[in-house]
Amino acid sequence: MDQAKMTLEDVDREIAAADQPGVDRGKIISDIQYFPDLSSLDGKDPFSAEYKSAILEIFNDMKEGGYCLDDEAIIFDSPIEEPSPYNSHHPAMIGGHLAAIATLVRHIDVLPPGRVLDMGFGTGDTSLLLARCGFHVDAVDVNPRFIEMLTHWKERVYVGDKIKVLQTDYDSLEGVAGPYDAITFFESFHHSLNHVDLLKRLTAMLKPGGAIIFAGEPIYDHFSIPWGLRHDEGLATYCIRKMGWMELGFNTQYFLELLEKNGLCATRRTFTDYPVANHFRAMKALNNIPILGLCLSDKFSQGWHPADGKVRWTKGSAILPLAYFKGANSVSLTLSNHKPADLQVAIYADGQVLTAKVLSPGEHAVLNFTPPSDAAVLTIGCDAWSPSELGYNADGRKLGVAVHAIDFHVP
CATH class of the missing domain: 2.60.120.260 (Galactose-binding domain-like)
Incomplete structure (x- = not known):
């Protein structure tokens, strides 16, 4: 099959094949290449409501029934005692995952005791490590399975008093109240369709001198549009088509402009050995601008x-x-x-x-x-x-x- 000319019907067949037992699921999914028509974005300001509406229309063409925020909270079968990636039993995969989270925490540049907001905590590894460092963590996720996991594990590692688990979505942020010394995203910011409004609200909750860390996010120099659906990754297409998840990517220039509009000073770190640890640190300056390492659009x-x-x-x-x-x-x-x-x-x-x-x-x-x-x-x-x-x-x-x-x- 010519992957460059895949139709949505072709994608559905590949998804069905990937979900069969005994197959190389990762290989099948990675080979999915569906390229939607992006011409509706031409000439539109990427910070405008018109651009966002066009992105939503492209998503709705890819996902039967269109976008529904409730799909981000879809319940899936993942054991509490052995969630992904631990259930892979693959040392390199698990080690890379933990190395990326450790790198995020290492470069948070805030000392405990302080308040950290962990956005989209997933299986909870970042929240647990931050709490064990001595931080007080507000941990946010919309998925009830992840809420159950972190509620379970925070007691097992004796940090129950340091983690407040909040089930809410990025649009409502119910129960989220600053000020925070730091805010972290690990493989989670790219699920926010309304990320422009989200970042504005979070910046207002950030203490001067604090920072927002964006780690493991699909922010690429080569991304072909300012921001939008990740049409160049099979897993993203799989998650959009089957799960209904918003899977966004960002061009680096757009992302830096977004930070600049919010008065956030960006620095960037990249890691060859485990790219998932690549991250931007966006600081609300307290009394000086880090001009030497400042990353500008x-x-x-x-x-x-x-x-x-x-x-x-x-x-x-x-x-x-x-x-x-x-x-x-x-x-x-x-x-x-x-x-x-x-x-x-x-x-x-x-x-x-x-x-x-x-x-x-x-x-x-x-x-x-x-x-x-x-x-x-x-x-x-x-x-x-x-x-x-x-x-x-x-x-x-x-x-x-x-x-x-x-x-x-x-x-």
């Missing part, structure tokens, strides 16, 4: 070089989202001029100059300003220069000013 990254030691160079003028500084009454930029000549630097927003200074060669300076509340973009403006063109050294890059730190104060 193309809209903002084009004016920045990667971190160079303890500084990050602009390429001349560079921009940042002003949403990072929401509520701040003052911002301080620590800069230095490595050009063998004076360098004029101006900080402005929407054409309004906030502060400016001429930096002499080798000068370090701190520029202070009050961020406007009605602007979207902060610009660090200066002329680009090249060390090699000026005979300074062999560095042929176009440079602007070196940024050491970006600090701010919220009253």
Whole structure:
């Protein structure tokens, strides 16, 4: 069969074959390739209601009866004592699963005792590990079988007093109440059709200095649309067609823009040995922007070089989202001029100059300003220069000013 031309009838036959006893179920499912018509997305703003409606229509074409939130809570036969992946008895699979969760916890960068919201906890491994670290965990899932599992296991490992199990969906968030020191998603954010509204609500529940961790999520540089159904993975098609689950993927640029719109500073970690541990950490900055490791969308990254030691160079003028500084009454930029000549630097927003200074060669300076509340973009403006063109050294890059730190104060 030509997988590239599979019809939904072909998909149904493959699903039926995969569900037969004694077959290589994983191989059959992985070979499913169904590509829906995505032309209805053309020209639509991916943050708009029209785009989301088009995604829902594509889903409804793939799933008989259309999308129903109750399908996310479908009860399946999975033993409490030995849920997936433990029932695989496959050391590499189980080890990779645990390594990914351990990596998430290792990089949460919050110390107990604190409050963590674990979204879509599934079999509960993340919630249990966080509780054993000393965190107080609000664990959210819509599936009653998972609720039963975690309720059972939290008592078995003596963390019953540290985990509050909440059965609710991502739209209602019934019983979920911040503020939280951290919020975690492990292979679960991609089930949210209304993820734009969800992230806005969760950001409001996050303490300054806290972070939302997105681990094991299908966020890809190569994803062909900003966001939508994962049409390139057989398991996703299987889950949509048979289970009615929302199985989304995200283009990295769209995802970074989503974080930026919510004023969240993103850093990214990738792991070759177990890609499921790849994650984004989206921080609500407390008093400084992590400029060295900051991961920006193309809209903002084009004016920045990667971190160079303890500084990050602009390429001349560079921009940042002003949403990072929401509520701040003052911002301080620590800069230095490595050009063998004076360098004029101006900080402005929407054409309004906030502060400016001429930096002499080798000068370090701190520029202070009050961020406007009605602007979207902060610009660090200066002329680009090249060390090699000026005979300074062999560095042929176009440079602007070196940024050491970006600090701010919220009253």
